[in-house]
Amino acid sequence: MTVRHKRLAIILSIVAAVGVATALVLNALRSNLMFFYSPSQVMAKEAPVGRTFRLGGLVQAGSVQRDGMTVRFLVTDTAQTIPVRYQGILPDLFKEGKGVVAQGQIGEDGVFFAREVLAKHDENYMPPEAAEALKRAGKVNEKLSGTLLKEPRK
Known part of the structure; x- marks a missing residue:
């Protein structure tokens, strides 16, 4: 794996982790929201x-x-x-x-x-x-x- 591929893999991992964390937070807020x-x-x-x-x-x-x-x-x-x-x-x-x-x-x-x-x-x-x-x-x-x-x- 080249340095460029390693950087791309790290960036994609970070984006995926942020996406999963955002989805979990939004789901928790939606389930606890009370009108x-x-x-x-x-x-x-x-x-x-x-x-x-x-x-x-x-x-x-x-x-x-x-x-x-x-x-x-x-x-x-x-x-x-x-x-x-x-x-x-x-x-x-x-x-x-x-x-x-x-x-x-x-x-x-x-x-x-x-x-x-x-x-x-x-x-x-x-x-x-x-x-x-x-x-x-x-x-x-x-x-x-x-x-x-x-x-x-x-």
Whole structure:
């Protein structure tokens, strides 16, 4: 093998290694990427089936049902409602009529199976994605837009 062929082999090896590393990183990012969807988007079949995503909105008043460690409730964006089932301990700030973001998957029966439930951390704050989804639903009353759509206090 000549010096020229050795250099070419080294360069091709480096390019191949960089290509493999890039493919692995992009695959890892794609598999860990998690999007936020509102109940209206889930009902419109925009949410991925069989993949984990975040569902956000308000916990519908009067919808929380507890059966031991299993909790069932409805998440709404005031236009559509999605039933949610969660097994575990809910955060202390979880309340009916308040903002919530649940992470999990939608089942074939239309029930969202949450693995994690996050409640809003401040009475004047809602996750920006949830606030935007409520605005897009077009049915936010003045009280919600005045209290829940504010920026967080610092």
